[in-house]
Structure formats: structure tokens, C-alpha cells
Amino acid sequence: MAKAKAVGVQPLVQLVFGNKNYDGGHAPYTEEGRQGYVNYALAMLDRYGGQVKQVEIWNEYNGGTFVTGPATQDRIFYYTEMLKDVYTAIKAKYPDVQVVGASTVRIPLPYLEKLFQAGALNYMDAVSVHPTAPRPRGWMRRYMPCAR
Numbered sequence: 001m002a003k004a005k006a007v008g009v010q011p012l013v014q015l016v017f018g019n020k021n022y023d024g025g026h027a028p029y030t031e032e033g034r035q036g037y038v039n040y041a042l043a044m045l046d047r048y049g050g051q052v053k054q055v056e057i058w059n060e061y062n063g064g065t066f067v068t069g070p071a072t073q074d075r076i077f078y079y080t081e082m083l084k085d086v087y088t089a090i091k092a093k094y095p096d097v098q099v100v101g102a103s104t105v106r107i108p109l110p111y112l113e114k115l116f117q118a119g120a121l122n123y124m125d126a127v128s129v130h131p132t133a134p135r136p137r138g139w140m141r142r143y144m145p146c147a148r
Contacts, residue, residue, distance in 0.1 A: 005051050012100065013048070014056045015041050015086070017066065026069025027061070028082050037082060038089045045094050054098040055090070056128055057083050060105035076111075080118045087123035098125040105130050 004011050018025040019040065023033035045052060059066050061079045071078035087099045101124030102112060112127075121127075 001048055001051060010051065010053055012054045012056055013044065013052050014059055014103070015044065016059045018068070023069060027058070027067040027071035027078065029070045029078050034082050034085045038086050041086050042089060042093060045090065045097060049094055049097070052097065054100055054126075056100040056103050057086055057124070059103055060130060061102075062104045062108050062111045064105055076114050076118050076120075080115065080120045080123070083120055083123045100124060100126045100128045102127045102129065104128070105132060107131055 001011070015037070018027055018033075019036055022036035023029055026033075028034045028037045041055065045055070058079070061067055061075055067075060083099075083101050087101075090097055090099055101120060102115060104111065107129045112129075
């Protein structure tokens with residue numbers, strides 16, 4: 001973070017992964033686990049708040065191995081609850097920090113629609129998608145020259 005600050009980079013910080021002290025290290029699924037995640041987010045902003053203006057909530061919650069434990073049974077519900085808790089806490093203390101949500105692997109339209117229907121848009125300032133693919137194809141070649 002010191003190096004980023006020295007060269008004028010304002011990082012988008014991903015607030016990721018479980019903590020072994022809450023919910024067994026799994027993605028937060030209890031009130032206590034979500035509060036632990038909120039505490040983590042606020043502690044990071046307490047330390048780097050002047051430098052960090054955007055945070056991304058989790059990483060690719062919709063798929064892959066980044067979500068473990070009971071939250072895998074209803075990813076929409078558990079992500080929305082976590083997002084609501086952390087967004088509310090961040091905005092109360094750091095109203096100018098942008099909270100970036102969804103943070104999906106690829107562009108899963110059905111998942112995003114369900115997430116938005118569950119109210120998640122009320123708890124994010126921006127939507128993030130990670131349009132990864134094993135090999136660049138189609139629109140990625142056209143609009144992401146760095147992916148060639």
C-alpha cells in the first residue's frame with residue numbers, strides 16, 4: 001500500500017475470503033460471521049481509508065472455490081445479507097467509499113438477475129464482473145486488446 005501511495009495509485013481493494021475465527025473460515029453465513037467480515041472491512045478502511053476509495057465485496061461469489069460452507073446452499077441470500085451488512089457499516093463511517101458488488105466470475109446473467117431481485121443493488125455503488133475465459137474469444141478480443 002505504501003508503494004501504491006508513493007506512485008499515486010488508488011487501489012480497488014478486494015475484501016476477500018473467510019476468517020478461521022468466524023464460521024469456521026467459510027464464507028460468512030451467520031450474524032457473527034457477517035459481523036466479523038464487517039469488522040475486517042472497517043479495520044482495513046481505518047488503516048487505509050484515506051487511500052482506498054473503492055472496495056469490492058468478496059471475489060467471484062457466484063462460482064468456483066471462493067465460497068465454501070453453508071453459504072454455497074443459497075449464494076444469492078448469503079451474499080445479499082453480507083453485502084447489506086458491510087455496505088451499511090462502510091457508508092455510516094466512510095460515506096465516500098464506493099462499495100463494488102456482485103464481483104462475478106464471467107457474466108452470469110441469471111445469477112445477476114436473481115441477485116438484483118433479492119435487493120443487492122440497494123447495497124452497492126457499482127457492479128463488477130470478471131469476464132475471464134480460458135482463451136480470449138468474441139467480444140473479449142474486440143474490446144479487451146490486452147486479452148489477445
